[in-house]
Amino acid sequence: MPDIYAQLRLPGTELAVRAYRLSHQSTPEFVFNHSVRSYLFAEALAGTRNLRPGTDYDQELLATTSRPTLLNSYPARAESR
Numbered sequence: 274m275p276d277i278y279a280q281l282r283l284p285g286t287e288l289a290v291r292a293y294r295l296s297h298q299s300t301p302e303f304v305f306n307h308s309v310r311s312y313l314f315a316e317a318l319a320g321t322r323n324l325r326p327g328t329d330y331d332q333e334l335l336a337t338t339s340r341p342t343l344l345n346s347y348p349a350r351a352e353s354r
Contacts, residue, residue, distance in 0.1 A: 281313065289336040296340040304341055312339040 283293065297305050315335055319326070326332045 281309065283309070283312065284332045284336040286333045286336075289333050292337045292340045300341050308340050312336055315339065 283289065293309075296308055300308075312335060316326075316332075319330060324330055
């Protein structure tokens with residue numbers, strides 16, 4: 274994954290990291306970037322509502338469900354072939 278995503282405080286659990294990697298390898302960059310933005314937006318929205326990760330919602334679940342669900346709908350990236 275691009276180094277910039279390490280700076281975004283994305284969940285670092287094994288499942289979340291595997292989901293990010295699969296998504297990054299299996300979808301066009303714009304789709305991957307959209308899914309990361311979706312996660313970050315949800316985190317920001319939770320913060321405005323004083324929701325706490327681990328108490329009020331599960332960050333790993335949020336991270337993995339913000340990945341594209343139809344991965345096989347996209348051609349694999351050229352660099353991952």
